[in-house]
Amino acid sequence: xxxxxxxxxxxxxxxxxxxxxxxxxxxxxxxxxxxxxxxxxxxxxxxxxxxxxxxxxxxxxxxxxxxxxxxxxxxxxxxxxxxxxxxxxxxxxxxxxxxxxxxxxxxxxxxxxxxxxxxxxxxxxxxxxxxxxxxxxxxxxxxxxxxxxxxxxxxxxxxxxxxxxxxxxxxxxxxxxxxxxx
Amino acid sequence: xxxxxxxxxxxxxxxxxxxxxxxxxxxxxxxxxxxxxxxxxxxxxxxxxxxxxxxxxxxxxxxxxxxxxxxxxxxxxxxxxxxxxxxxxxxxxxxxxxxxxxxxxxxxxxxxxxxxxxxxxxxxxx
Numbered sequence: 001x002x003x004x005x006x007x008x009x010x011x012x013x014x015x016x017x018x019x020x021x022x023x024x025x026x027x028x029x030x031x032x033x034x035x036x037x038x039x040x041x042x043x044x045x046x047x048x049x050x051x052x053x054x055x056x057x058x059x060x061x062x063x064x065x066x067x068x069x070x071x072x073x074x075x076x077x078x079x080x081x082x083x084x085x086x087x088x089x090x091x092x093x094x095x096x097x098x099x100x101x102x103x104x105x106x107x108x109x110x111x112x113x114x115x116x117x118x119x120x121x122x123x124x125x126x127x128x129x130x131x132x133x134x135x136x137x138x139x140x141x142x143x144x145x146x147x148x149x150x151x152x153x154x155x156x157x158x159x160x161x162x163x164x165x166x167x168x169x170x171x172x173x174x175x176x177x178x179x180x181x182x
Numbered sequence: 183x184x185x186x187x188x189x190x191x192x193x194x195x196x197x198x199x200x201x202x203x204x205x206x207x208x209x210x211x212x213x214x215x216x217x218x219x220x221x222x223x224x225x226x227x228x229x230x231x232x233x234x235x236x237x238x239x240x241x242x243x244x245x246x247x248x249x250x251x252x253x254x255x256x257x258x259x260x261x262x263x264x265x266x267x268x269x270x271x272x273x274x275x276x277x278x279x280x281x282x283x284x285x286x287x288x289x290x291x292x293x294x295x296x297x298x299x300x301x302x303x304x305x306x307x308x
Contacts, residue, residue: 027215031192034213049282052247056285059213059249066215129292136253137296149250157285 003167003175005078008086012100012177015090025065025085025103034058037089053157054089054097054182060150061101061180062087073104075172080104092181102177110166110174117178120151121161128156158182183234186227194220195245199227204236212248212256221255228262235266244278244306245286253289260297267299274300281307 005022013020019037021029037058041051065085073080086102105113123131132152139148155162160181167175183201190196195210214220231239241263248256260275267273275297277290287303294301 030215035192048280052283052285055247056249059247063213063215063249063251129288133292133296136257136292140254149253153250153253 003169005080005086005175008102008167008175012086012102013088013090015092015098018089018091018097020088020090022084022086024081024083025062025069025087026083027066030059030062030066033062033087050095050097050182054099056157057099057154057180057182058089060154061099061178064150065101065103068105069103070106073173075170076104086177097182099180099182100177101180102175104169104173105176106172107174110176113164113176114166116151117162117164120155123155125156125159128152132156154180183231186224188223197224199224199231201231201236204239205242206239207242207244208256208259209242209244211246212252214249214251217249217251217255221252221258225255225258225262228259232262232266232269235269235271238272238274239263239266241273241275242278243275243290246280248289257293257296260293260299264297264299274302276302276304278304278306281305 009020009022018040019033021033023029034055038051038055041054065087066083069083069085071082073084084103086100088100090098092098120128120131132149135149135152151162158180163179165177167177169175185201186197186199188194188197190210193211193214195208195212197206197208199206212220243256263273263275277293279286279290287305290301290303
Protein backbone atom coordinates (compact mmCIF):
# COMPACT_ATOMS: atom_id res chain seq x y z
CA UNK A 1 0.00 0.00 0.00
CA UNK A 2 1.27 3.45 -0.77
CA UNK A 3 2.32 5.98 1.83
CA UNK A 4 -0.46 7.87 3.55
CA UNK A 5 0.49 11.07 5.34
CA UNK A 6 -2.33 10.96 7.88
CA UNK A 7 -1.60 7.38 8.87
CA UNK A 8 2.08 8.23 9.13
CA UNK A 9 1.38 11.26 11.33
CA UNK A 10 -0.92 9.28 13.60
CA UNK A 11 1.69 6.55 13.92
CA UNK A 12 4.58 8.82 14.86
CA UNK A 13 2.66 11.00 17.30
CA UNK A 14 1.57 8.25 19.65
CA UNK A 15 4.30 8.49 22.27
CA UNK A 16 4.86 10.95 25.10
CA UNK A 17 4.47 13.90 22.76
CA UNK A 18 5.80 17.34 23.70
CA UNK A 19 4.68 18.87 20.44
CA UNK A 20 3.32 17.58 17.13
CA UNK A 21 2.62 19.60 14.01
CA UNK A 22 1.83 19.06 10.36
CA UNK A 23 1.34 21.90 7.91
CA UNK A 24 3.15 24.92 6.49
CA UNK A 25 6.65 25.45 7.81
CA UNK A 26 6.84 29.24 8.00
CA UNK A 27 9.09 31.59 9.93
CA UNK A 28 6.21 32.33 12.33
CA UNK A 29 5.57 28.64 12.88
CA UNK A 30 9.22 28.16 13.80
CA UNK A 31 8.90 30.96 16.39
CA UNK A 32 5.80 29.38 17.86
CA UNK A 33 7.33 25.90 18.06
CA UNK A 34 10.49 27.18 19.74
CA UNK A 35 8.53 29.20 22.24
CA UNK A 36 6.12 26.37 23.03
CA UNK A 37 8.81 23.73 23.48
CA UNK A 38 11.00 26.02 25.54
CA UNK A 39 8.25 27.03 27.94
CA UNK A 40 7.12 23.43 28.29
CA UNK A 41 10.62 22.25 29.14
CA UNK A 42 11.15 25.10 31.61
CA UNK A 43 7.85 24.22 33.28
CA UNK A 44 9.01 20.60 33.57
CA UNK A 45 12.31 21.76 35.11
CA UNK A 46 14.26 20.08 32.34
CA UNK A 47 18.02 20.27 32.72
CA UNK A 48 19.49 23.38 31.06
CA UNK A 49 21.95 21.45 28.94
CA UNK A 50 19.28 19.19 27.44
CA UNK A 51 17.02 22.18 26.89
CA UNK A 52 19.68 24.05 24.95
CA UNK A 53 20.61 21.05 22.83
CA UNK A 54 16.98 20.36 22.00
CA UNK A 55 16.45 24.04 21.15
CA UNK A 56 19.45 24.04 18.83
CA UNK A 57 18.36 20.84 17.12
CA UNK A 58 14.87 22.26 16.60
CA UNK A 59 16.24 25.48 15.11
CA UNK A 60 18.47 23.62 12.68
CA UNK A 61 16.02 20.92 11.66
CA UNK A 62 13.09 23.33 11.21
CA UNK A 63 15.20 25.80 9.29
CA UNK A 64 16.45 22.94 7.10
CA UNK A 65 12.81 22.23 6.30
CA UNK A 66 12.08 25.92 5.82
CA UNK A 67 14.92 26.34 3.33
CA UNK A 68 14.42 23.14 1.39
CA UNK A 69 10.72 22.27 1.25
CA UNK A 70 9.13 22.88 -2.09
CA UNK A 71 6.28 25.37 -2.11
CA UNK A 72 3.98 23.01 -4.00
CA UNK A 73 4.20 19.32 -4.63
CA UNK A 74 2.83 18.45 -8.02
CA UNK A 75 1.07 15.16 -8.32
CA UNK A 76 0.46 14.72 -4.60
CA UNK A 77 -3.22 14.11 -4.28
CA UNK A 78 -3.68 14.71 -0.60
CA UNK A 79 -4.65 18.27 0.10
CA UNK A 80 -1.41 19.62 1.47
CA UNK A 81 -0.67 23.08 2.86
CA UNK A 82 2.06 24.95 0.98
CA UNK A 83 5.58 24.23 2.26
CA UNK A 84 4.20 21.15 3.96
CA UNK A 85 6.23 19.50 6.67
CA UNK A 86 5.83 17.38 9.79
CA UNK A 87 7.43 17.82 13.20
CA UNK A 88 7.08 15.64 16.27
CA UNK A 89 9.00 16.14 19.52
CA UNK A 90 8.54 13.38 22.02
CA UNK A 91 10.03 12.22 25.26
CA UNK A 92 11.46 8.72 25.02
CA UNK A 93 13.27 6.44 27.47
CA UNK A 94 16.24 7.49 29.63
CA UNK A 95 15.05 11.10 29.69
CA UNK A 96 15.95 11.53 26.04
CA UNK A 97 14.00 13.41 23.41
CA UNK A 98 13.30 12.31 19.87
CA UNK A 99 12.80 14.91 17.17
CA UNK A 100 11.22 13.67 13.93
CA UNK A 101 10.90 15.90 10.90
CA UNK A 102 9.30 14.83 7.64
CA UNK A 103 8.74 16.26 4.21
CA UNK A 104 8.23 15.29 0.60
CA UNK A 105 11.41 15.39 -1.44
CA UNK A 106 11.97 14.79 -5.12
CA UNK A 107 13.20 11.24 -5.76
CA UNK A 108 16.27 12.61 -7.53
CA UNK A 109 17.46 13.97 -4.18
CA UNK A 110 17.47 10.61 -2.38
CA UNK A 111 21.03 9.77 -3.31
CA UNK A 112 22.38 13.16 -2.21
CA UNK A 113 20.56 13.07 1.12
CA UNK A 114 21.45 9.47 1.87
CA UNK A 115 25.12 9.99 1.12
CA UNK A 116 25.25 13.18 3.17
CA UNK A 117 23.64 11.66 6.26
CA UNK A 118 25.60 8.39 5.99
CA UNK A 119 28.81 10.37 5.73
CA UNK A 120 27.99 12.49 8.80
CA UNK A 121 26.92 9.39 10.73
CA UNK A 122 30.24 7.71 9.96
CA UNK A 123 32.40 10.49 11.40
CA UNK A 124 33.96 10.72 14.84
CA UNK A 125 33.54 13.77 17.07
CA UNK A 126 36.88 15.19 15.95
CA UNK A 127 36.13 14.57 12.28
CA UNK A 128 32.78 16.32 12.63
CA UNK A 129 34.52 19.29 14.19
CA UNK A 130 36.96 19.45 11.27
CA UNK A 131 34.16 19.11 8.74
CA UNK A 132 32.18 21.88 10.44
CA UNK A 133 35.15 24.22 10.47
CA UNK A 134 35.97 23.46 6.86
CA UNK A 135 32.44 24.20 5.63
CA UNK A 136 32.22 27.28 7.87
CA UNK A 137 35.41 28.72 6.44
CA UNK A 138 35.13 27.69 2.79
CA UNK A 139 31.53 27.63 1.65
CA UNK A 140 29.28 30.55 0.92
CA UNK A 141 25.74 30.76 2.20
CA UNK A 142 23.34 29.62 -0.51
CA UNK A 143 20.65 31.85 -1.96
CA UNK A 144 18.17 29.95 0.19
CA UNK A 145 20.06 31.04 3.30
CA UNK A 146 21.34 27.64 4.33
CA UNK A 147 24.98 26.93 4.71
CA UNK A 148 25.14 23.15 4.51
CA UNK A 149 26.07 23.10 8.18
CA UNK A 150 22.78 22.19 9.83
CA UNK A 151 23.11 18.42 9.88
CA UNK A 152 26.79 18.57 10.84
CA UNK A 153 25.90 20.85 13.73
CA UNK A 154 23.09 18.54 14.85
CA UNK A 155 25.47 15.56 14.81
CA UNK A 156 28.08 17.47 16.80
CA UNK A 157 25.63 18.68 19.43
CA UNK A 158 23.83 15.37 19.93
CA UNK A 159 26.80 13.02 19.53
CA UNK A 160 24.37 10.47 18.09
CA UNK A 161 23.63 8.88 14.75
CA UNK A 162 20.65 10.22 12.83
CA UNK A 163 18.09 7.80 11.46
CA UNK A 164 16.17 8.34 8.27
CA UNK A 165 13.60 6.72 6.02
CA UNK A 166 12.45 7.26 2.48
CA UNK A 167 8.85 6.16 2.00
CA UNK A 168 7.98 5.68 -1.68
CA UNK A 169 5.09 7.92 -2.71
CA UNK A 170 4.79 8.39 -6.47
CA UNK A 171 6.97 8.67 -9.57
CA UNK A 172 8.33 12.02 -8.53
CA UNK A 173 8.30 12.12 -4.75
CA UNK A 174 9.25 10.18 -1.66
CA UNK A 175 8.43 11.09 1.90
CA UNK A 176 11.67 11.64 3.78
CA UNK A 177 11.83 11.51 7.56
CA UNK A 178 14.74 12.24 9.81
CA UNK A 179 14.95 11.17 13.44
CA UNK A 180 17.27 12.84 15.87
CA UNK A 181 17.83 11.67 19.44
CA UNK A 182 18.88 14.18 22.07
CA UNK B 183 31.56 58.01 12.89
CA UNK B 184 28.21 57.40 14.48
CA UNK B 185 27.46 54.48 16.72
CA UNK B 186 25.50 51.51 15.43
CA UNK B 187 22.61 50.29 17.52
CA UNK B 188 20.32 47.45 16.45
CA UNK B 189 17.54 46.41 18.80
CA UNK B 190 17.21 42.70 19.39
CA UNK B 191 14.19 40.56 18.55
CA UNK B 192 13.25 36.97 19.46
CA UNK B 193 15.45 35.77 16.59
CA UNK B 194 18.16 38.42 16.38
CA UNK B 195 20.60 39.83 18.93
CA UNK B 196 21.12 43.34 20.28
CA UNK B 197 24.02 44.99 18.53
CA UNK B 198 25.71 48.01 20.04
CA UNK B 199 28.81 49.43 18.44
CA UNK B 200 30.17 52.46 20.29
CA UNK B 201 32.61 53.85 17.77
CA UNK B 202 34.03 56.44 20.18
CA UNK B 203 35.04 53.78 22.66
CA UNK B 204 35.82 51.13 20.04
CA UNK B 205 33.45 48.77 21.77
CA UNK B 206 31.14 46.30 20.03
CA UNK B 207 28.63 44.16 21.85
CA UNK B 208 26.50 41.40 20.30
CA UNK B 209 24.08 39.93 22.79
CA UNK B 210 21.07 37.63 22.72
CA UNK B 211 19.86 35.03 20.23
CA UNK B 212 20.91 34.87 16.64
CA UNK B 213 18.64 32.42 14.86
CA UNK B 214 17.12 34.22 11.84
CA UNK B 215 16.24 32.21 8.74
CA UNK B 216 18.17 34.66 6.60
CA UNK B 217 21.14 35.85 8.56
CA UNK B 218 22.76 37.81 5.72
CA UNK B 219 19.98 40.42 5.85
CA UNK B 220 20.57 40.89 9.54
CA UNK B 221 24.37 40.99 9.55
CA UNK B 222 24.94 43.09 6.44
CA UNK B 223 24.63 46.50 8.21
CA UNK B 224 27.10 45.38 10.86
CA UNK B 225 29.62 44.03 8.34
CA UNK B 226 29.30 47.23 6.24
CA UNK B 227 29.70 49.34 9.33
CA UNK B 228 32.83 47.43 10.36
CA UNK B 229 34.25 47.89 6.90
CA UNK B 230 33.95 51.64 7.34
CA UNK B 231 35.26 51.54 10.91
CA UNK B 232 38.30 49.56 9.70
CA UNK B 233 39.41 52.62 7.71
CA UNK B 234 39.93 54.56 10.95
CA UNK B 235 39.72 52.25 13.92
CA UNK B 236 40.41 53.15 17.53
CA UNK B 237 43.78 52.09 18.89
CA UNK B 238 41.93 49.38 20.78
CA UNK B 239 38.74 47.60 19.70
CA UNK B 240 37.00 45.40 22.21
CA UNK B 241 34.29 42.98 21.14
CA UNK B 242 31.93 41.22 23.51
CA UNK B 243 29.98 38.33 22.01
CA UNK B 244 27.37 37.01 24.39
CA UNK B 245 25.02 34.71 22.54
CA UNK B 246 22.56 32.37 24.13
CA UNK B 247 21.89 30.56 20.84
CA UNK B 248 23.03 30.97 17.28
CA UNK B 249 22.10 28.98 14.21
CA UNK B 250 24.44 27.70 11.52
CA UNK B 251 23.20 30.38 9.12
CA UNK B 252 24.44 33.03 11.58
CA UNK B 253 27.70 31.19 12.16
CA UNK B 254 28.98 32.19 8.72
CA UNK B 255 27.98 35.81 9.22
CA UNK B 256 29.67 35.89 12.62
CA UNK B 257 32.79 34.60 10.89
CA UNK B 258 32.49 37.50 8.41
CA UNK B 259 32.33 39.93 11.34
CA UNK B 260 35.42 38.34 12.87
CA UNK B 261 37.27 38.48 9.55
CA UNK B 262 36.74 42.24 9.44
CA UNK B 263 38.20 42.43 12.95
CA UNK B 264 41.11 40.29 11.82
CA UNK B 265 41.88 42.85 9.11
CA UNK B 266 41.95 45.63 11.72
CA UNK B 267 44.26 43.52 13.87
CA UNK B 268 46.51 42.80 10.90
CA UNK B 269 46.90 46.55 10.43
CA UNK B 270 48.57 46.66 13.86
CA UNK B 271 45.61 47.82 15.91
CA UNK B 272 44.72 46.21 19.18
CA UNK B 273 41.66 43.94 18.90
CA UNK B 274 40.24 41.71 21.59
CA UNK B 275 37.27 39.32 21.25
CA UNK B 276 35.59 38.24 24.48
CA UNK B 277 33.44 35.16 23.93
CA UNK B 278 30.91 34.72 26.73
CA UNK B 279 29.27 31.39 27.46
CA UNK B 280 27.00 30.27 30.21
CA UNK B 281 28.16 27.89 32.89
CA UNK B 282 28.22 24.29 31.60
CA UNK B 283 27.37 25.33 28.05
CA UNK B 284 30.17 23.31 26.47
CA UNK B 285 28.67 23.65 23.00
CA UNK B 286 28.94 27.44 23.18
CA UNK B 287 32.50 27.24 24.54
CA UNK B 288 33.44 24.87 21.72
CA UNK B 289 31.86 27.21 19.16
CA UNK B 290 34.08 30.01 20.48
CA UNK B 291 37.13 27.78 20.24
CA UNK B 292 36.25 26.93 16.64
CA UNK B 293 36.40 30.64 15.79
CA UNK B 294 39.56 31.14 17.82
CA UNK B 295 41.27 28.46 15.72
CA UNK B 296 40.22 30.09 12.44
CA UNK B 297 40.63 33.81 13.21
CA UNK B 298 43.96 35.40 14.12
CA UNK B 299 42.70 37.76 16.81
CA UNK B 300 43.21 37.32 20.57
CA UNK B 301 40.19 35.58 22.09
CA UNK B 302 39.20 35.34 25.69
CA UNK B 303 36.66 32.70 26.76
CA UNK B 304 34.59 34.00 29.65
CA UNK B 305 32.32 31.70 31.62
CA UNK B 306 29.28 33.32 33.16
CA UNK B 307 28.43 31.77 36.48
CA UNK B 308 24.92 32.35 37.87
